[in-house]
Amino acid sequence: MFGGTFDPVHNGHLSAGLSAIRQLNLDQIRLIPVCQQPLKRSAPVTSANDRVAMLELATEDQPAFVVDLREIDRGGLSYTADTIAELRMEFLGDELFLLLGSDAAKDFSRWRDTSEIERDVQLVILTRPGSETMGPILSGTYLEVPLVDVSSSMIRTAVRRGGVIDEMVPASVASYIHDRGLYQSDI
Numbered sequence: 254m255f256g257g258t259f260d261p262v263h264n265g266h267l268s269a270g271l272s273a274i275r276q277l278n279l280d281q282i283r284l285i286p287v288c289q290q291p292l293k294r295s296a297p298v299t300s301a302n303d304r305v306a307m308l309e310l311a312t313e314d315q316p317a318f319v320v321d322l323r324e325i326d327r328g329g330l331s332y333t334a335d336t337i338a339e340l341r342m343e344f345l346g347d348e349l350f351l352l353l354g355s356d357a358a359k360d361f362s363r364w365r366d367t368s369e370i371e372r373d374v375q376l377v378i379l380t381r382p383g384s385e386t387m388g389p390i391l392s393g394t395y396l397e398v399p400l401v402d403v404s405s406s407m408i409r410t411a412v413r414r415g416g417v418i419d420e421m422v423p424a425s426v427a428s429y430i431h432d433r434g435l436y437q438s439d440i
Protein backbone atom coordinates (compact mmCIF):
# COMPACT_ATOMS: atom_id res chain seq x y z
CA MET A 254 0.00 0.00 0.00
CA PHE A 255 1.25 3.43 -0.90
CA GLY A 256 -1.14 6.22 0.04
CA GLY A 257 -0.94 9.89 -0.75
CA THR A 258 -2.71 12.91 -2.10
CA PHE A 259 -1.05 12.37 -5.49
CA ASP A 260 -1.72 15.96 -6.52
CA PRO A 261 -0.18 15.06 -8.94
CA VAL A 262 1.49 11.64 -8.97
CA HIS A 263 5.13 12.05 -10.03
CA ASN A 264 8.30 10.16 -10.96
CA GLY A 265 9.43 10.10 -7.30
CA HIS A 266 6.34 8.08 -6.32
CA LEU A 267 6.76 5.76 -9.30
CA SER A 268 10.46 5.10 -8.93
CA ALA A 269 10.16 4.57 -5.15
CA GLY A 270 7.31 2.12 -5.80
CA LEU A 271 9.26 0.22 -8.46
CA SER A 272 12.30 0.04 -6.23
CA ALA A 273 10.16 -1.33 -3.35
CA ILE A 274 8.66 -3.95 -5.66
CA ARG A 275 12.13 -5.12 -6.68
CA GLN A 276 13.74 -5.02 -3.26
CA LEU A 277 10.86 -6.62 -1.32
CA ASN A 278 9.67 -8.85 -4.15
CA LEU A 279 6.13 -7.47 -3.88
CA ASP A 280 3.29 -8.76 -6.08
CA GLN A 281 1.77 -5.32 -6.48
CA ILE A 282 1.69 -1.78 -5.17
CA ARG A 283 -1.71 -0.32 -4.47
CA LEU A 284 -1.60 3.43 -4.96
CA ILE A 285 -4.37 4.78 -2.73
CA PRO A 286 -5.32 8.44 -3.27
CA VAL A 287 -6.80 10.06 -0.15
CA CYS A 288 -10.20 11.66 -0.23
CA GLN A 289 -9.43 14.10 2.58
CA GLN A 290 -6.19 14.10 4.56
CA PRO A 291 -7.07 14.29 8.28
CA LEU A 292 -3.85 16.14 9.12
CA LYS A 293 -4.28 18.72 6.33
CA ARG A 294 -8.02 19.32 6.47
CA SER A 295 -7.95 22.83 5.16
CA ALA A 296 -5.49 22.22 2.33
CA PRO A 297 -7.31 22.51 -0.99
CA VAL A 298 -6.65 19.68 -3.37
CA THR A 299 -7.40 18.98 -7.00
CA SER A 300 -10.59 17.00 -7.63
CA ALA A 301 -10.48 13.27 -7.03
CA ASN A 302 -11.40 12.75 -10.71
CA ASP A 303 -8.29 14.56 -11.93
CA ARG A 304 -5.96 12.98 -9.36
CA VAL A 305 -7.26 9.52 -10.22
CA ALA A 306 -7.07 10.16 -13.98
CA MET A 307 -3.38 11.11 -13.61
CA LEU A 308 -2.69 7.99 -11.52
CA GLU A 309 -4.36 5.83 -14.18
CA LEU A 310 -2.30 7.47 -16.95
CA ALA A 311 0.96 7.17 -15.00
CA THR A 312 0.47 3.46 -14.36
CA GLU A 313 -1.33 2.29 -17.52
CA ASP A 314 1.64 0.33 -18.85
CA GLN A 315 2.81 -0.89 -15.43
CA PRO A 316 0.60 -3.76 -14.26
CA ALA A 317 2.33 -4.01 -10.86
CA PHE A 318 0.71 -0.69 -9.89
CA VAL A 319 -2.97 -0.87 -8.98
CA VAL A 320 -4.92 2.34 -8.44
CA ASP A 321 -7.13 1.63 -5.44
CA LEU A 322 -10.11 3.97 -5.09
CA ARG A 323 -11.45 2.84 -1.75
CA GLU A 324 -10.65 6.06 0.15
CA ILE A 325 -12.22 8.21 -2.56
CA ASP A 326 -15.26 5.91 -2.65
CA ARG A 327 -15.56 5.98 1.15
CA GLY A 328 -15.56 9.78 1.07
CA GLY A 329 -14.79 12.17 3.95
CA LEU A 330 -11.65 11.94 6.03
CA SER A 331 -9.37 9.09 4.97
CA TYR A 332 -7.92 7.08 7.83
CA THR A 333 -5.23 4.58 6.86
CA ALA A 334 -6.33 2.28 9.71
CA ASP A 335 -9.78 1.90 8.06
CA THR A 336 -8.16 1.16 4.70
CA ILE A 337 -5.89 -1.45 6.23
CA ALA A 338 -8.80 -3.12 8.03
CA GLU A 339 -10.57 -3.49 4.66
CA LEU A 340 -7.49 -4.75 2.82
CA ARG A 341 -6.70 -7.19 5.64
CA MET A 342 -10.07 -8.87 4.99
CA GLU A 343 -9.61 -8.87 1.21
CA PHE A 344 -6.07 -10.23 1.24
CA LEU A 345 -6.44 -12.80 4.02
CA GLY A 346 -3.20 -14.65 4.56
CA ASP A 347 -1.12 -12.25 2.46
CA GLU A 348 1.75 -10.22 3.82
CA LEU A 349 0.87 -6.54 3.68
CA PHE A 350 3.34 -3.68 3.61
CA LEU A 351 2.65 0.02 4.08
CA LEU A 352 5.12 2.28 2.27
CA LEU A 353 5.83 5.56 4.01
CA GLY A 354 7.83 8.36 2.48
CA SER A 355 9.77 10.61 4.83
CA ASP A 356 6.89 13.10 5.38
CA ALA A 357 4.48 10.30 6.19
CA ALA A 358 6.98 8.60 8.50
CA LYS A 359 7.53 11.84 10.42
CA ASP A 360 3.77 12.28 10.94
CA PHE A 361 3.04 8.63 11.70
CA SER A 362 2.78 9.05 15.48
CA ARG A 363 -0.11 11.52 14.92
CA TRP A 364 -2.14 9.04 12.88
CA ARG A 365 -5.21 7.27 14.30
CA ASP A 366 -4.90 3.68 15.58
CA THR A 367 -1.17 3.33 15.00
CA SER A 368 -0.93 0.20 17.16
CA GLU A 369 -3.54 -1.57 14.99
CA ILE A 370 -1.66 -0.44 11.87
CA GLU A 371 1.63 -1.76 13.24
CA ARG A 372 -0.05 -5.04 14.16
CA ASP A 373 -1.63 -5.56 10.74
CA VAL A 374 1.06 -4.47 8.28
CA GLN A 375 4.80 -4.16 8.00
CA LEU A 376 5.92 -0.57 7.83
CA VAL A 377 8.40 0.21 5.07
CA ILE A 378 10.06 3.57 5.48
CA LEU A 379 11.47 4.90 2.22
CA THR A 380 14.80 6.59 2.66
CA ARG A 381 16.98 8.45 0.22
CA PRO A 382 20.66 7.70 -0.28
CA GLY A 383 22.64 9.74 2.22
CA SER A 384 19.59 10.95 4.13
CA GLU A 385 19.51 10.93 7.92
CA THR A 386 17.04 8.72 9.74
CA MET A 387 14.12 10.80 10.81
CA GLY A 388 13.10 11.87 14.33
CA PRO A 389 11.87 9.23 16.73
CA ILE A 390 12.74 5.89 15.19
CA LEU A 391 9.77 4.08 13.79
CA SER A 392 10.15 0.33 13.81
CA GLY A 393 9.95 -1.16 10.37
CA THR A 394 12.03 -1.85 7.33
CA TYR A 395 14.12 1.08 6.15
CA LEU A 396 14.41 0.80 2.39
CA GLU A 397 16.81 2.91 0.40
CA VAL A 398 15.19 4.06 -2.83
CA PRO A 399 16.78 6.13 -5.61
CA LEU A 400 16.79 9.83 -4.97
CA VAL A 401 14.29 11.48 -7.29
CA ASP A 402 14.22 15.02 -6.06
CA VAL A 403 10.65 15.94 -6.90
CA SER A 404 7.47 16.57 -4.95
CA SER A 405 3.91 17.37 -5.97
CA SER A 406 4.28 20.87 -4.58
CA MET A 407 7.37 21.47 -6.77
CA ILE A 408 5.30 20.47 -9.80
CA ARG A 409 2.36 22.72 -8.86
CA THR A 410 4.71 25.65 -8.39
CA ALA A 411 6.55 24.95 -11.65
CA VAL A 412 3.30 24.81 -13.64
CA ARG A 413 2.02 28.03 -12.08
CA ARG A 414 5.25 29.77 -13.09
CA GLY A 415 5.07 28.41 -16.63
CA GLY A 416 8.02 26.06 -16.08
CA VAL A 417 8.74 22.71 -17.65
CA ILE A 418 7.72 19.57 -15.76
CA ASP A 419 8.68 16.94 -18.35
CA GLU A 420 11.41 15.45 -16.16
CA MET A 421 9.16 15.22 -13.12
CA VAL A 422 6.09 13.34 -14.36
CA PRO A 423 5.34 10.81 -17.12
CA ALA A 424 4.58 12.45 -20.48
CA SER A 425 0.92 11.39 -20.29
CA VAL A 426 0.54 13.18 -16.95
CA ALA A 427 2.28 16.33 -18.24
CA SER A 428 -0.15 16.41 -21.20
CA TYR A 429 -3.14 15.90 -18.92
CA ILE A 430 -2.05 18.77 -16.65
CA HIS A 431 -1.59 20.98 -19.69
CA ASP A 432 -4.85 20.00 -21.42
CA ARG A 433 -6.95 20.40 -18.27
CA GLY A 434 -5.20 23.63 -17.27
CA LEU A 435 -4.42 22.27 -13.80
CA TYR A 436 -2.27 24.16 -11.27
CA GLN A 437 -2.49 27.48 -13.08
CA SER A 438 -3.50 29.21 -9.90
CA ASP A 439 -2.41 28.69 -6.31
CA ILE A 440 -4.95 26.05 -5.24
Ligand code: ATP
Nearest residue numbers: 257258259265269353354355356357401404405406
Ligand atom coordinates in the same frame (compact mmCIF):
# COMPACT_ATOMS: atom_id res chain seq x y z
P1 ATP B 1 3.39 17.53 -1.57
O1 ATP B 1 4.59 18.15 -2.21
O2 ATP B 1 2.09 18.16 -2.00
O3 ATP B 1 3.51 17.39 -0.06
P2 ATP B 1 4.26 14.79 -2.19
O4 ATP B 1 5.15 14.91 -3.39
O5 ATP B 1 4.94 14.57 -0.86
O6 ATP B 1 3.25 16.02 -2.13
P3 ATP B 1 2.16 12.93 -1.57
O7 ATP B 1 1.05 12.48 -2.47
O8 ATP B 1 1.81 13.77 -0.41
O9 ATP B 1 3.24 13.64 -2.52
O10 ATP B 1 3.02 11.69 -1.08
C1 ATP B 1 2.62 10.34 -1.06
C2 ATP B 1 3.75 9.54 -0.45
O11 ATP B 1 4.90 9.59 -1.31
C3 ATP B 1 4.24 10.07 0.90
O12 ATP B 1 4.54 8.95 1.73
C4 ATP B 1 5.50 10.86 0.54
O13 ATP B 1 6.39 10.93 1.63
C5 ATP B 1 6.06 10.01 -0.59
N1 ATP B 1 6.91 10.74 -1.53
C6 ATP B 1 6.71 11.97 -2.05
N2 ATP B 1 7.70 12.35 -2.88
C7 ATP B 1 8.58 11.29 -2.93
C8 ATP B 1 9.82 11.04 -3.62
N3 ATP B 1 10.38 11.96 -4.44
N4 ATP B 1 10.43 9.85 -3.42
C9 ATP B 1 9.88 8.93 -2.59
N5 ATP B 1 8.71 9.09 -1.91
C10 ATP B 1 8.07 10.25 -2.07
